[in-house]
Amino acid sequence: MEEDNASRPAGHGTLLCVKSWTAYLNTLLLALLLFGFALPLAFRYSELIAAGVMVFAVVVVGYRILVIRSVQLYYDDVGVWLYSGILPWSKGVQGVKWRDMDEATFVQSFWSWLFRSYSIRIGHRYTKGSEIMLTRMARGKDAVAALNAHHQSLIRSNAIN
Template sequence: MENDLPDSMRGDDETLYRFREHRLSWLAYLNVLLKGVIACAIGVAFMLFNRWVTLTPLMAQLLFAGGAAIVLFALGLVIYRVLYIRRVRLYSDRDGVWCYRGILPWRRGVIGTNWRDLRQASYGTGFLRWLTKAYPIQVDNRFTDTDPIVLANVHRGHEFVGHVNAWRNRMLRQVEHEP
């Protein structure tokens, strides 16, 4: 894990222990936009279907309305997902590791785990992930497997994982040395 960290963050350098905040990468936005374009293209195909195939007027109107509904739904979903991605914040503080997310009041909130309950943090590797610096991360709770923080396309997620594991190890060393 230490080999993936920049030179300024290796060893017991204090910059490794500074608390930080990370956001999702541009790949998360690109993913949403590509899916939205595909959904809109399907909707437009439904809207234009009567130009390619002879249909009854009622069926042509139904397909046009259905296509328009698909386009409107896809655009609304793209707007919602882009706003949602902008709100996702992965951060650490003196208490633990947390993820703030959500737009709607009933879905907005913070999930996370305290340092004492943290099992480990990990990230996925690969050439494209390394090239784009967008890593999927997972922060596990040692007492339960149902509440991990799992995020895809975290910008510089490998640095965040290194930071979290360094803090976890620092906390464990402090507990061992206490009388």
């Protein structure tokens, strides 16, 4: 896994995929619990408690949505990169350089086919701990095909060994 927070900001390279709408389902369920159950319950006790619950719910749900939206998988001439994070201490990029890439794969199931939301894996030739694993990615199947095709063209042209 190559880590490089400063020189690889999102938006550089070819964007392959982002999180699917299914990635938001857990956050939607949390929002329903907080706004539909906890907030009305808090109003029974006091408006001050309800205001606190409201602020907490907005911050937690908003943060989770922004984190999901921050996930971007892209590639450039050096390798495949995953950008994620919204807070300064959690923003970052991890990746696999083309010369170290093994293969990109996706998990096919009835639900992934139905919702077009795939789990993908970009393997590292040398270490399992350095591979990129993502779940619930929109256009993940197409991203895997594009990555493998680009990787093979680099190998055929002797750009990498």
